[in-house]
Amino acid sequence: MVANKIADILSVLYQVKEINDKISSHLAKKDALLVNVNKYEEELKKLEEEYADKEEEKKKKHKKQKDLEAQVAKYETDILNLEGSRTSIKTNDEYFKLIEKIDHLKNQKDETELQILTIMEEFEEYQRIFKELETKKNSSVKKINEELSKIKNEIETCDSELGGLYKDKEDNIAELSDKVKQTYLKLEQRYPNDPITFLHDNTCTGCNMSVPPQVQVNIKMAEKLENCQNCGRYLLVKKE
Ligand SMILES: [Zn+2]
Numbered sequence: 602m603v604a605n606k607i608a609d610i611l612s613v614l615y616q617v618k619e620i621n622d623k624i625s626s627h628l629a630k631k632d633a634l635l636v637n638v639n640k641y642e643e644e645l646k647k648l649e650e651e652y653a654d655k656e657e658e659k660k661k662k663h664k665k666q667k668d669l670e671a672q673v674a675k676y677e678t679d680i681l682n683l684e685g686s687r688t689s690i691k692t693n694d695e696y697f698k699l700i701e702k703i704d705h706l707k708n709q710k711d712e713t714e715l716q717i718l719t720i721m722e723e724f725e726e727y728q729r730i731f732k733e734l735e736t737k738k739n740s741s742v743k744k745i746n747e748e749l750s751k752i753k754n755e756i757e758t759c760d761s762e763l764g765g766l767y768k769d770k771e772d773n774i775a776e777l778s779d780k781v782k783q784t785y786l787k788l789e790q791r792y793p794n795d796p797i798t799f800l801h802d803n804t805c806t807g808c809n810m811s812v813p814p815q816v817q818v819n820i821k822m823a824e825k826l827e828n829c830q831n832c833g834r835y836l837l838v839k840k841e
Contacts, residue, residue, distance in 0.1 A: 603776060604776050604777060607824065607825065608823065609776075610777065611826070611837065613773050613776050614785075614835055615837060615840070617770055617773050617797060618798075618799075618837060620770045620773065621795060623766055624763065624766050624770070625794050627759055628763070631759045631763075637752050638752055641745050641752070644741075645742060648745075649738075651734075652734065655731055656731075659724075659727060662720060662724050662727060663724070666721065669720065672713050673710055676706050677710065680706050683699060683703050684703065686699065687699065774786075785835070788835065792807065792834060795807055796835065797834060797837060798829070798835070799838065799839045800817060800820050800836050801839065808829060808834070810829065810832070812829065812830070813830065816830065820836050821838050
């Protein structure tokens with residue numbers, strides 16, 4: 602049914618305004634929820650990155666140990682080879698040089714083995730810290746994911762309510778005569794949040810410009826449909 606009488610049109614506009622206000626507050630709520638989603642997702646990313654960094658350090662330490670072990674093996678081979686070459690020595694001088702070389706390699710081997718021991722000790726301590734970090738990370742991730750899923754549910758509810766509000770608004774707008782409808786739709790494009798606004802303290806709440814007395818009377822008497830002469834929004838008087 603198309604609203605033709607002023608009272609009917611106004612009644613529809615009041616409805617639409619109420620729906621628009623609800624839509625605005627829903628959208629604001631959804632924005633705030635999305636900000637929280639971003640915040641939590643950033644936190645998750647940071648936790649994962651920190652963890653990955655530590656894991657990388659752990660791998661590096663492990664690799665260092667393997668490298669040193671390979672070095673020790675090489676010293677051992679070299680020492681064995683040198684010892685094997687003893688039989689082909691002809692002079693005392695050559696013999697002493699060989700012994701010196703072998704001793705030097707043995708010293709280096711001992712030093713490297715000490716380094717390995719230190720790394721192994723460090724690694725053990727590191728494993729302990731790493732385990733702690735892992736536990737802490739997992740519990741944080743769990744908490745954050747719980748929060749995220751709560752927020753995402755709220756967003757879903759908000760979206761479904763928004764869907765209902767949009768549908769409700771469409772139904773109301775469909776009741777307006779073509780002329781009012783066209784004006785409303787144009788206004789909505791310009792002022793998505795408040796194409797319809799209230800007269801308050803002699804001014805239009807939309808643009809804060811004062812409204813001429815005669816227009817105010819028309820609005821208050823609900824005798825004529827009025828638009829703000831400055832911004833064009835539909836003006837209604839706030840019902841007590
Ligand atoms: Zn205005």
